[in-house]
Amino acid sequence: MTLIQIDNYGPWTVTPTPRAEADLQILQSELYADLQRQFAAKGGLVFFTRFDNMLAVTNGVDIEDHRRIQKSIGNRYPITVSMGVAAAETPYDAQSKATAALQNYGGAQSEERKEILAIDSLAKKEESFVQIAHIDINGITDTLTDMIPAYDTNFIVNRVQHFLMKKLIEKGSLLFFIGGDNFMSPCNGLTPEGLLKIIEEIEDEINITLKAGVGKAPSAEKAANLADLGLEEIRGGFTYNLVHVMKDTQG
Numbered sequence: 001m002t003l004i005q006i007d008n009y010g011p012w013t014v015t016p017t018p019r020a021e022a023d024l025q026i027l028q029s030e031l032y033a034d035l036q037r038q039f040a041a042k043g044g045l046v047f048f049t050r051f052d053n054m055l056a057v058t059n060g061v062d063i064e065d066h067r068r069i070q071k072s073i074g075n076r077y078p079i080t081v082s083m084g085v086a087a088a089e090t091p092y093d094a095q096s097k098a099t100a101a102l103q104n105y106g107g108a109q110s111e112e113r114k115e116i117l118a119i120d121s122l123a124k125k126e127e128s129f130v131q132i133a134h135i136d137i138n139g140i141t142d143t144l145t146d147m148i149p150a151y152d153t154n155f156i157v158n159r160v161q162h163f164l165m166k167k168l169i170e171k172g173s174l175l176f177f178i179g180g181d182n183f184m185s186p187c188n189g190l191t192p193e194g195l196l197k198i199i200e201e202i203e204d205e206i207n208i209t210l211k212a213g214v215g216k217a218p219s220a221e222k223a224a225n226l227a228d229l230g231l232e233e234i235r236g237g238f239t240y241n242l243v244h245v246m247k248d249t250q251g
Contacts, residue, residue, distance in 0.1 A: 001056065001057055001058060001085070001086060001087075001088075001091060001094040001095045001098050001186070002039075002044075002055070002056040002058040002061070002066065002083050002084070002085045002098060003053065003054075003055055003083060003084040003085075003095060003098045003099050003102055004035060004046070004053070004054040004055070004056060004081050004082075004083050005052065005053050005054075005081060005083070005084075005102060005108055006031075006052045006053075006079050006080075006081055006108075007079065007080045007081060007082055007108075007110075007113055007115070008108070008109050008110065008111055008113070008114075009052045009079060009108070009109075010052075010108075010109050011109055011111075012079060027077070027078075027079070028051040028052070029051075031051075031073070031077065031079075031081075032046065032048045032051060032054065034073065034076075035054060035056070035069070035073070035081075038069045038072065039056050039058065039061060039069065040221060042058075042060065042061045042065050043059070043060045043061065043219035043220065043221045043222070044056050044057060044058040044059075044060070044061045044219070044220050044221065045057045045132075045184075045220035045221060045224055047174075047176035047178075047184070048176075049176070052108075053108075055095055055174070055176075056220075057091070057130055057132070057186050057220035057223075058085065058220070059087075059123050059128040059129070059130050059218060059219050059220060060128060060218065060219045062122070063085075063117070063119060063122070066083055066085065066117055067117060070082075070083065070115050070117060071115075074115055080114050080115045081115070082102055082105070082113060082114070082115060082116040082117070082118070083102065083116070083117050083118070084097075084098035084099055084100070084101040084102030084103075084118045084120065085098055085101070085117070085118070085119050085120060085121075085122065086098040086101060086119075086120035086121050087120075087121045087122055087123040088121075089172075089188065089189055090171075090172030090173065090188055090189045091172065091173055091174045091186035091187065091188055092169060092172040092173065093172060095174065097120045097121070098118075100120070101118035101120040102116060102118045104118065105118055125218075128218045128219070129188065129216070129217075129218065130186065130188065130215075130216070130217055130218065130219060130222075130223040131186070131187050131188045131189075131190070131214065131215070131216050131223060132184060132185065132186055132187065132214070132215050132220065132223040132224050132226075132227045133173075133184070133185040133187050133190075133195060133212045133213070133214045133215075133227055133243075134182065134183075134184055134212060134213045134214075134215075134224070134227035134228055134230070134231045135164065135175075135182070135183045135184070135185060135199075135210055135211070135212040136180070136181050136182045136183070136210065136211060136212075136231065137157070137160060137181040137209070137210055138209040138210065138211060139209075140153070140157075140180075140181040144156060156208070157177075159206065160181075160183075160202070160206070160208050160210070161175065161177055161183060163202050163205065163206060164183060164185070164198070164202065167198045167201065167202070168185055168187065168190070168198065171187070171189065171190045171194060171198075172188075172189050172190070173185050173186065173187035173188075173189070173190050174186050174187075184224065185212075186220075187214075192214060192243045192245050195212055195214065195243050196242060196243045199211070199212065199242055199243070209242075210242070211231065211234045211235075211242045211243070212227075212230075212231065212242065212243045212244075213226075213227045213228060213229065213230025213231030213233065213234065213243075213245075213246065214226075214227055214230055214243060214244065214245040214246070215227035215228070215229070215230060215245075215246055215247075215248075216245065216246070216247045216248060217247070217248035218248065222248050223248070226246040226247070227246070229246055230244040230245060230246040231244070233246075
């Protein structure tokens with residue numbers, strides 16, 4: 001996993017005076033889209049988290065790819081980004097090691113730190129494995145979107161996200177909101193049975209039903225696509241399982 005962090009962003013936003021909030025929001029959203037495009041071209045997948053910090057699943061993205069992306073951002077934006085990279089058995093451990101690797105070079109608001117690429121470790125090509133779950137809420141349009149105020153629906157979606165994050169992190173998995181009523185979870189090490197148990201617990205606790213497609217592949221791009229296909233199998237009624245796994249058979 002790769003941690004992408006804007007260098008000295010907080011002080012920059014208020015120097016010499018506070019910058020227009022709309023301009024900052026545009027910068028953040030355009031930077032996210034730009035990074036997503038560049039990492040996706042190499043088979044990676046970026047999640048925006050706090051925008052000034054982003055996390056990406058980057059199996060198969062090598063050191064030179066990271067440097068090239070950093071340089072491209074620095075050439076075209078008024079800010080620069082630093083990155084920490086690490087591999088581990090679970091996504092949580094990988095992002096934790098990536099964060100520690102970058103922190104060794106200074107704080108996020110350090111004036112001296114600029115375009116650092118801190119490599120803890122990279123997954124070997126022959127050992128690269130990504131497992132991603134695409135999770136969504138059952139029937140949200142009929143039960144929430146078309147029935148209650150928009151902000152109330154948003155509140156419920158955020159509540160589901162909180163419950164999922166809390167339960168998944170205990171398994172070494174991560175969770176990110178990806179729009180609508182959809183979430184994506186890099187979840188190496190989590191079994192389908194373990195994910196199903198979490199889904200059942202959430203239904204018991206907050207009366208929200210979920211379903212999930214799970215993809216397994218050497219890269220994030222392939223794993224996410226397979227997870228999407230697995231979810232479509234459930235939506236189309238081709239399986240009655242709430243968790244449906246699809247594997248890359250070509251490697």
